Amino acid sequence: MxxxxxxxxxxxxxxxxxxxxxxxxxxxxxxxxxxxxxxxxxxxxxxxxxxxxxxxxxxxxxxARLQTLDAPSEAFFTAEKKELIVDYFIEWRIVDTQKYWVATRGAKPRAESIIEQIANNQLRGEFARRTVKEVVAGDREEIMQSITDTLSGEVGSQGMQVVDVRVKRVEFSDQIKGNIFDRMRAERERVSNSIRAEGREREVIIRAQTDREANIILANANRDAQIIRGQGDAEATKVYADSFSQDESFYRFQKSLEAYQAAFNNKSDTFVTSPDSEFFNFLKNKE
Structure with a gap:
């Protein structure tokens, strides 16, 4: 039992x-x-x-969930033969397990290697047809959509589907960075030289205007001075004439004294003339 x-x-x-x-x-x-x-x-x-x-x-x-392939940085050349360093990632998933098993034997690294290789080839072709400006600013969405569609078509036969391809970063290579900085420096120098030239032109105009205005002011001042001086001389002449008419002999006496003072201003002065010269009329004894 x-x-x-x-x-x-x-x-x-x-x-x-x-x-x-x-x-x-x-x-x-x-x-x-x-x-x-x-x-x-x-x-x-x-x-x-x-x-x-x-x-x-x-x-x-x-x-079977959505997988993210974070691809390493790759160098791609544009239509202008400019080198760009690109970081991107790919969203993908398994849609047919039988095809996926046959193509990769279930190894995820092998599947991602297939996707990455096709994506690199597509990106290389898309970048080679476009300029730096189109890649960086203009056609990025169009490039990503084109690569997504192409990738989905090519990996579909291997049981995979690419949902999205996105560029995380586009960076210029060191050589292009140097060229860009050189161009930026040259552009800034051109702008600064243009500003300096405009400043010098403005300086010449301002100086010319200032000199013209100064010359006008000086000319007007000289004119006014000549007028005032003429008026003063006329008035002085009138005063002298009035004085002369009031006492002619005294006027002549005063003028002779002024002449004596000017002639014998210094002790070393020498004056040669005849004794009966009219210059000494007022120094002679007169009855």
Missing amino acids: KINLTWLVVGLAVIFLLLLSSVFIVREGHTAIKTRVGEITANDIEPGLHFKIPGIESVIRFD
Whole structure:
């Protein structure tokens, strides 16, 4: 009786193990395939509880969620033969597990290598047809959409779908940076030289206007001075004439004294004239 009970327990354990090994679960967001001696017997198995033949069928699970491939920086040349350093990433996912298994044997690095190689070739071709300005500012959305569509078409036969391709960063190479800085420096120098030339031109105009106005002011001042001087001379002449008419002999006497003072201003002055010269009329004794 005890032996029968033991075999019963063993039999139940074996049955339980067989049932346990024949059941497999696919988690949410994943998919799976069943293989039998290397051949796929079922693909695109959805999440949930499923059965297999123990010891004969194997289950290979895949992550069916959106995957992100963060590609390393690559150098691409534009239509002007300018080198750009580009960082980009690709969003992709598995859509056909059978084709994916055949193409990659389920290895994610191999799948990403395929996608990255095709993406690089596409980016190289798109950049080579465009200028730096078009790549950086103008046609980036168009480039990304074109590459996304092309990639989806090419990797679709391998059970994958490319959802999106996005450029994170476009950077000039060191050589282009140097050329850009040189052009920027030359442009700034051109602008500064133009501003200096305009300043010098304005300076010449202002100086000319100032000199003209100064000359006008000086001419007007000289004219006014001549007029005032003339008026003063006329008035002085009139005063002298009036004085002369009032006492002619005194006027002549005063003028002679002024002449004597001017002639004998210094002790070393020498004056040669005849004694009967009219210059000494007022120094002679007169009766």
